Amino acid sequence: MNTPPRLALMPSDTDRAQEAARHLRELADFVPLEQAEVAVVLGGDGHMLHALHQMLDSGHVIPAYGLNYGTVGFMMNKPKSSRPLLERIARARPLAVNPLEMIATTGSGAQESFCAINEVSLLRETRQTAKLEVSVNGKVRLPELFCDGILVSTPAGSTAYNLSANGPILPLGSNMLALTPISPFRPRRWRGAIIPDHYEIDFRVIEPLKRPVATVADQKELRDILAVKVKVARERQLTLLFDPGKTLEDRIFAEQFQF
Template sequence: MKIAFVASPEPGGQRALKELSDGYGQAAVAEADFIVALGGDHMALEALHDAVASRQSRYTHAHRQLRRSSLHSLRTDDSTERLQAAVSLDLPVLQAEIKQVGGHSRVLFAINEIVLGRQVLQRAKLKVAVHGEGDPRSINGDGLMLTTPIGSTALNRSHGGPLLTLGSSLLALTGNAIAIPPAWCPVILSDHAILDVQVIEAAYRPVQILTVSETVPNISRVRLFRSPDRTVTLLVDREAQSRLCTPFGRQC
């Protein structure tokens, strides 16, 4: 069994990293069977993004990862057994196919959400279309985010977005300070939906895309959807599960 340990830069994380890697070895992320994240939610998300990035698109499942909820209660003597006994949760991956002003193309992946946000004081002007669901809609505001079920408790929730059930085949489209139309409310979509967003007046009202790990500025258009050939499997320590029903802040 090959394990890659990744840790928070704080002293507790680094001590745990040394103890575990000395005891179990340290594999490269690209070669590991498991990635063990030592730290909080952000550390776990970074590890998940590393897992997605390290696999080629032909792989359906990226690395498995065990998320420990607290460095203060971390035990290092039975990690192999805890990995085998961990609770498994398959997570969808969002994909963004981006065109920038000037013609450059990018592809990004995200676990929680993909955020489109204005870069300057002027509101973003966006034309949004969902394939097969009517005409495009014009929206003015600070931006939009597309969120997976596991990400729905995070930034999405703070902007009034809906809480999605884990394991559901749903995505949430939530606005940030939408001024036009004034009656805007979050939209729940099937995870088979394909969302096309065009930035209007992109040179004067620049828009950027943000994920946990990357920021791409000066977007002209983007297609957002659930990746058809990428998922990640999150392994939650059963001891952590007794204190926290599911990862990333979703309480019992």
């Protein structure tokens, strides 16, 4: 008989999630994250991203099973079920998610590295339009892009900020990244690109003093940016757990038929 996995409980600060956590603690035993084999995440998509980043930062990366006590819950499971929690986790289907690695060079010359599960974005800091050079695999593809910003999205994040910026929805098995401009001014007709996920993407900020740019990796922001490199961090793969028939892959595919 298989031994049930050790569970860590990671609720958000909302009243709904805290109430659900109190109820679950009466039904199951939980251990600290560093001792756990599966993380039970209570909240919405934003809290799931926070929990996954907490695991990446700690170096203890384990599968995450989310229960939706937020708003959209694209990365979560339905909170109520007739099945006990341990049975739901045992039946859940794993889904591998590869985050992005962002390496940013600031005005001081320092380099900072962060991971992003949804997207890396570059955004203008002031009223001045951002002016960017965009290279793919070392070749300059756009010598000058005037825009409010630009983002690189994973398939998992393609229905989030990327979709709001009129970027494409990417199936999870596509092995592609979406490169999507935000309010492009010149070239006006450029609407972005779909790029193989083994390519590296480089951005260089042109006129950084006149046109300062910030970069954001999911929830982490850096200002006064000179350059940004983005690539897939395959060695830091994450695993999400979904109830059968309710996977993120199914939801992303269905989203293409919404209007």
